[in-house]
Amino acid sequence: MIASAVAQLDAWRQPVAGVASADGAYKEWMHFCVRLPGAQHGYLLVNLNVSEAKVGGRALRTPRLLALARLDAGATWVGSVETFAEQDAVCSPGRLDVTLGRNALRWRDGAFHLSLAPGAGPGGDVAAAIALRPLVMPTVTSTVSLGPGGVIHWVVIPRLEASGWVQVGGRRVTLDRALAYHDHNWGTFRWGGDLSWEWGFVHPDDARVPWSVVFVRISDGGRHRILSTGALVWRGQQLARIFQNREVALTLTGTHRAAAPPLTIPKLARLLVPGTATGVPARVRVDAGDAGGGGDTLTIDFRTDSKARVALPSDVDPFKLVLLNESCGRATVSGSVQSERFDFDGAAMVELVRG
Amino acid sequence: MAETRARAFPRYLRAAFALLASDTPHHFAALRDTLGAMAIVIRLGDEQPLRVCIADGAASVTEAAHGDVALQLGAPALDALLHGEVTVEEAIAADRLAVKGKLDEVLIFLDALHIWLHGALRCPALHDLYARYLTDTR
Numbered sequence: 001m002i003a004s005a006v007a008q009l010d011a012w013r014q015p016v017a018g019v020a021s022a023d024g025a026y027k028e029w030m031h032f033c034v035r036l037p038g039a040q041h042g043y044l045l046v047n048l049n050v051s052e053a054k055v056g057g058r059a060l061r062t063p064r065l066l067a068l069a070r071l072d073a074g075a076t077w078v079g080s081v082e083t084f085a086e087q088d089a090v091c092s093p094g095r096l097d098v099t100l101g102r103n104a105l106r107w108r109d110g111a112f113h114l115s116l117a118p119g120a121g122p123g124g125d126v127a128a129a130i131a132l133r134p135l136v137m138p139t140v141t142s143t144v145s146l147g148p149g150g151v152i153h154w155v156v157i158p159r160l161e162a163s164g165w166v167q168v169g170g171r172r173v174t175l176d177r178a179l180a181y182h183d184h185n186w187g188t189f190r191w192g193g194d195l196s197w198e199w200g201f202v203h204p205d206d207a208r209v210p211w212s213v214v215f216v217r218i219s220d221g222g223r224h225r226i227l228s229t230g231a232l233v234w235r236g237q238q239l240a241r242i243f244q245n246r247e248v249a250l251t252l253t254g255t256h257r258a259a260a261p262p263l264t265i266p267k268l269a270r271l272l273v274p275g276t277a278t279g280v281p282a283r284v285r286v287d288a289g290d291a292g293g294g295g296d297t298l299t300i301d302f303r304t305d306s307k308a309r310v311a312l313p314s315d316v317d318p319f320k321l322v323l324l325n326e327s328c329g330r331a332t333v334s335g336s337v338q339s340e341r342f343d344f345d346g347a348a349m350v351e352l353v354r355g
Numbered sequence: 356m357a358e359t360r361a362r363a364f365p366r367y368l369r370a371a372f373a374l375l376a377s378d379t380p381h382h383f384a385a386l387r388d389t390l391g392a393m394a395i396v397i398r399l400g401d402e403q404p405l406r407v408c409i410a411d412g413a414a415s416v417t418e419a420a421h422g423d424v425a426l427q428l429g430a431p432a433l434d435a436l437l438h439g440e441v442t443v444e445e446a447i448a449a450d451r452l453a454v455k456g457k458l459d460e461v462l463i464f465l466d467a468l469h470i471w472l473h474g475a476l477r478c479p480a481l482h483d484l485y486a487r488y489l490t491d492t493r
Contacts, residue, residue, distance in 0.1 A: 264439060318473060
């Protein structure tokens with residue numbers, strides 16, 4: 001049943017190559033985060049995406065692969081972003097399979113099979129062959145209007161089990177049913193437009209814990225106006241509760257500071273965003289409660305441990321960047337849904353889009 | 356045997372300017388307007404100095420030592436900059452990059468460099484050229 005739902009709900013909507021749409025603003029990506037073994041805070045992040053932008057007055061569609069990984073607490077992030085020519089990118093709407101050069105995502109026998117070849121370009125430091133089997137039901141499509149002509153849709157699967165291997169900077173680790181996260185986003189918007197978000201998930205340290213949580217807040221660029229907030233709770237395979245908008249409050253406190261500047265990809269972008277200041281908070285707290293006065297509650301307390309950045313060219317201003325801050329850390333989760341209490345700790349990631 | 360990076364640099368630099376002009380003309384125009392008549396001299400290792408300027412709407416990269424701002428760096432420092440391992444400020448502080456010129460002209464050069472970088476990040480073909488520069492040279 002899960003595999004069938006994933007195949008129907010999570011398929012690609014648009015080709016990854018070919019003629020761009022008239023307004024040149026379509027975006028779509030498949031995003032995976034895999035917990036790496038033997039570390040409190042190690043994650044592999046892989047994002048296969050197609051992004052339209054207007055360059056020199058022409059609408060261009062560009063397929064890209066982002067790969068970021070951090071093996072251990074204290075270890076540095078490695079990663080790269082690779083861009084592909086149209087003839088090297090293959091995908092059909094309605095299917096889940098994607099090929100980007102020598103990298104591929106295949107949907108077979110109820111699992112995603114992700115293979116990453118070491119990039120030929122600079123910083124091709126991550127390689128992998130992983131089977132990612134969804135363990136819980138995906139959400140149906142969620143949609144947020146971003147104003148005139150702007151919209152973003154997503155499907156989320158917060159818990160998959162990942163088996164295979166990952167090579168990070170020359171070190172190979174084996175995955176044996178490690179927990180993983182997946183989302184699929186698509187829509188029409190411009191990077192650098194009036195948009196920002198915080199998006200996170202928590203994986204319990206003890207995989208027997210049946211609870212999975214995801215939270216998201218989408219705001220205008222200055223974070224003065226919230227467009228949508230949600231916190232989703234699964235119990236076992238089923239989505240048990242969605243807290244929405246006024247039921248959810250996100251509080252960002254402090255500033256995460258590191259001794260060295262974070263890894264920024266593409267690496268050339270670091271020349272434009274030097275220094276250690278990133279605006280990533282030290283803590284993100286999510287408080288959710290039943291607006292109708294019921295007893296359902298959720299609290300997530302995330303503490304940032306490290307971060308890396310993806311720098312995207314603004315579609316709006318040719319001399320600005322949008323930064324996707326990928327933060328790893330620990331989270332404490334507690335609450336009650338349908339009169340059942342939960343309380344667990346786990347590894348977590350939060351993505352903060354700014355710019 | 357593969358060409359050294361320092362030896363190949365002028366050819367790749369000319370190709371990079373051509374790509375910037377064709378693929379991100381907005382950035383090339385901003386670069387032209389910012390630099391005006393200024394010339395930058397880049398000396399990579401022990402190679403001949405390169406005089407870079409924009410004249411008659413096109414980039415000119417020629418072997419010459421006279422210009423308004425002079426840069427001196429080794430090939431490893433250039434690699435470190437392109438890899439994002441050091442920033443311009445860090446490279447200068449570490450004596451890996453020397454920038455000489457009048458202050459207002461150096462600041463114009465830094466503005467031009469930022470324009471160049473924004474253009475480069477929007478030009479996939481330039482990324483491919485850079486990858487070839489790293490793989491086809493030593």
